[in-house]
Amino acid sequence: MTIRIVIAEDQGLVLGAIAALLALESDFEIVGRAADGDAALALVRAHTPDILLTDIEMPGRTGLDCAQVLAAEKARTAVVIVTTFARPGYLARARAAGVRGYLLKDAPVDTLVAAIRTVAAGGRVIPPELAAAAWEAGSDPLTDRERDALRLAEEGLSNKDIARRLGLSPGTVRNYLSEAAGKLGAANRIEAGRTARANGWL
Amino acid sequence: MTIRIVIAEDQGLVLGAIAALLALESDFEIVGRAADGDAALALVRAHTPDILLTDIEMPGRTGLDCAQVLAAEKARTAVVIVTTFARPGYLARARAAGVRGYLLKDAPVDTLVAAIRTVAAGGRVIPPELAAAAWEAGSDPLTDRERDALRLAEEGLSNKDIARRLGLSPGTVRNYLSEAAGKLGAANRIEAGRTARANGWL
DNA sequence: CCCCGCGGGTGACATCTGTCACTGGGCCCG
DNA sequence: CGGGCCCAGTGACAGATGTCACCCGCGGGG
Numbered sequence: 001m002t003i004r005i006v007i008a009e010d011q012g013l014v015l016g017a018i019a020a021l022l023a024l025e026s027d028f029e030i031v032g033r034a035a036d037g038d039a040a041l042a043l044v045r046a047h048t049p050d051i052l053l054t055d056i057e058m059p060g061r062t063g064l065d066c067a068q069v070l071a072a073e074k075a076r077t078a079v080v081i082v083t084t085f086a087r088p089g090y091l092a093r094a095r096a097a098g099v100r101g102y103l104l105k106d107a108p109v110d111t112l113v114a115a116i117r118t119v120a121a122g123g124r125v126i127p128p129e130l131a132a133a134a135w136e137a138g139s140d141p142l143t144d145r146e147r148d149a150l151r152l153a154e155e156g157l158s159n160k161d162i163a164r165r166l167g168l169s170p171g172t173v174r175n176y177l178s179e180a181a182g183k184l185g186a187a188n189r190i191e192a193g194r195t196a197r198a199n200g201w202l
Numbered sequence: 203m204t205i206r207i208v209i210a211e212d213q214g215l216v217l218g219a220i221a222a223l224l225a226l227e228s229d230f231e232i233v234g235r236a237a238d239g240d241a242a243l244a245l246v247r248a249h250t251p252d253i254l255l256t257d258i259e260m261p262g263r264t265g266l267d268c269a270q271v272l273a274a275e276k277a278r279t280a281v282v283i284v285t286t287f288a289r290p291g292y293l294a295r296a297r298a299a300g301v302r303g304y305l306l307k308d309a310p311v312d313t314l315v316a317a318i319r320t321v322a323a324g325g326r327v328i329p330p331e332l333a334a335a336a337w338e339a340g341s342d343p344l345t346d347r348e349r350d351a352l353r354l355a356e357e358g359l360s361n362k363d364i365a366r367r368l369g370l371s372p373g374t375v376r377n378y379l380s381e382a383a384g385k386l387g388a389a390n391r392i393e394a395g396r397t398a399r400a401n402g403w404l
Numbered sequence: 405c406c407c408c409g410c411g412g413g414t415g416a417c418a419t420c421t422g423t424c425a426c427t428g429g430g431c432c433c434g
Numbered sequence: 435c436g437g438g439c440c441c442a443g444t445g446a447c448a449g450a451t452g453t454c455a456c457c458c459g460c461g462g463g464g
Contacts, residue, residue, distance in 0.1 A: 013284065016311030017219035020226060082215065109218030145411065156393030158450070170450095172412055178452055188420090188452075190392060191358030345440060360420070372420095374442055380422055390422075390450090 003120045006032040006047065006077075008040035008054035008063065018053075018082075018112075025113060037061025041069060044077050050120050056083040056090060064090065067097035078119050082112065086130055088137035089200025101125040140201045141183040149176040151202055154193040205322045208234040208249060208279075210242035210256035210265065220255075220284075220314075227315060239263025243271060246279050252322050258285040258292060266292065269299035280321050284314065288332055290339035291402025303327040342403045343385040351378040353404055356395040 005028055009015040015033055022028045032043035036059045044052050044066075052070070054063035061069075067079040080101035081094055094102050101119045103112060104127070115125040142150070145166070152162040159177075163170040177189050186192035196202045207230055211217040217235055224230045234245035238261045246254050246268075254272070256265035263271075269281040282303035283296055296304050303321045305314060306329070317327040344352070347368070354364040361379070365372040379391050388394035398404045 011286065011307040012310045013305075013307045013314055014216055014219065017216065017223040020223040020311075021219040024222060084213065103215075105213040105215045108214045109222075112215055143410075154392070156388065156390055156396055158389070160450090168411095169413060171414060174451065174453085175413085176411095178454090181452080186358065187360070188358055190356070194358055347441065362420090370441095371443060373444060376421065376423085377443085378441095380424090383422080 002027050002029045003051060003116060004029050004031050004047065004049040005051045005053055005116070006030075006034065006040060006043045006049045008034040008037065008043075008052065008058065008066070009082075010035050010055060010058040021109060022053075022113070022116075028116070035059075037063065037066045040066050044070065044075065048075070049077055051080055051116055052077050053080045053082060053116065056081060056085070064093050064097060064099075067094065067099045071098040080115060080119055080125070085200065086133060087198065087200030088134035089140055091126070091130055091134045091200075092139065093200070095126075102130065103127070104130075137199050140199075142180055142196065142201055143176075146176045146180040146183075147196075147202060149173050150180050150189070150193055150196055153177055153189040154197070154202070204229050204231045205253060205318060206231050206233045206249065206251040207253045207255055207318070208232075208236065208242060208245045208251045210236040210239065210245075210254065210260065210268070211284075212237050212257060212260040223311060224255075224315070224318075230318070237261075239265065239268045242268050246272065246277065250277070251279055253318055254279050254281045255318065256281065256283060258283060258287070266295050266299060266301075269296065269301050273300040282317060282321055282327070287402065288335060289400065289402030290336035291342055293328070293332055293336045293402075294341065295402070297328075304332065305329070306332075339401050342401075344382055344398065344403055348378045348382040348385075349398075349404060351375050352382050352391070352395055352398055355379055355391040356399070356404070 005022060007015060007019055007030060009018065012035065015035065019030050019033055023030055031047045031049050034040035034043050038060050040052060040054055054066060056063040063081055070077060070079060078100040081099055082103045082105060083090065084105050086104055091102060101115045101124065103115055118125050148166055149162055152165055159170040159173045162173045177192065181188060181192040184192045184195045186195055207224060209217060209221055209232060211220065214237065217237065221232050221235055225232055233249045233251050236242035236245050240262050242254060242256055256268060258265040265283055272279060272281060280302040283301055284305045284307060285292065286307050288306055293304060303317045303326065305317055320327050350368055351364055354367055361372045361375045364375045383390060383394040386394045386397045388397055
């Protein structure tokens with residue numbers, strides 16, 4: 001009863017290291033490695049492994065995107081997310097995409113190995129403190145346009161420039177950013193951007 | 203002739219994985235693992251390994267801080283930095299601290315193993331494209347106070363709040379941020395903060 | 405059918421930011 | 435000793451930003 005795994009992670013060193021780590025377990029078999037989301041999907045389709053172990057932030061398709069695609073295809077591969085960030089919005093999207101495990105890179109290695117076994121056996125692994133934090137944070141209060149404006153504001157663009165890019169009037173952009181700041185309890189666009197990002201809403 | 207190594211990395215999973223990877227090489231010996239800079243220094247002092255392999259961004263003392271301390275102590279342990287970020291300012295500080303190797307986590311695993319062997323044999327490993335980028339970027343143009351102000355501005359504080367925190371007048375803060383933006387070719391504090399951070403100057 | 409929420413927009417206003425000019429003090433270096 | 439820096443501050447002004455009130459059109463649900 002070996003557990004067949006595909007690993008996706010954009011940092012080559014980390015990818016190789018995790019693969020080396022998991023290869024030490026006699027009941028694990030690494031059937032593929034990918035450095036981005038599209039490669040990961042291709043490998044999953046080619047090998048239908050038991051587990052897709054994936055990072056979230058990758059070039060092109062993110063790990064969450066992959067999970068969504070696989071859920072839509074009703075693939076029999078279970079997704080386990082391993083990420084640096086404990087952002088509530090990420091966890092929420094993961095849950096919605098039917099992800100079966102969500103771990104932080106902070107965790108000790110035993111946790112990863114144990115989580116893979118649990119998920120392969122049909123279980124779920126979501127650390128309770130993450131779930132609690134996600135509960136605290138509530139759900140994304142931003143509208144799509146507010147998110148768009150905030151993303152550009154984060155990069156240091158002025159209202160005028162944001163308006164140009166979005167095809168809006170500068171006044172509307174001001175309103176969006178003002179609303180966003182209000183919803184997020186922020187005093188200005190910078191703080192608004194920071195809290196939105198910290199929560200995984202951008 | 204085994205190469206004795208201490209590894210410092212704050213993300214438990216990555217730490218464990220890299221340790222597992224390096225342990226596969228028969229001439230490497232992992233004599234210690236640390237999750238922050240202070241622990242790393244303690245281990246280096248206790249074991250005087252051939253190599254300290256360290257991340258930069260860690261809680262407490264950073265990997266660069268550790269390299270500086272070891273250089274000041276004229277320790278015989280060579281430092282190899284492994285980081286996510288190709289920031290010119292990081293590379294410059296690493297060079298100044300006598301770091302002997304600087305790698306990105308993007309690199310394939312062979313690169314790491316090869317780099318460790320090279321450094322242990324007395325060599326240096328700095329990827330030429332990083333060195334070129336650092337040359338391009340020049341050196342940190344900011345003064346200490348400008349950096350202080352910019353750091354707080356990044357967090358969304360107003361001039362008044364920054365002034366309060368730094369014990370300055372709001373006008374002075376405005377001047378600092380304006381100068382910083384000018385030096386960095388930025389249109390406002392947000393852009394200034396971004397470019398300063400991208401260059402490793404914050 | 406009517407109302408609400410949402411996207412989009414306008415105008416006005418207060419405040420905040422960015423920019424410039426100019427004043428000092430302290431310090432280091434030629 | 436003078437010149438150059440960094441640091442700190444002041445004053446003034448234009449333009450950007452944040453806030454509010456209020457407008458319209460559209461689509462969906464009671």
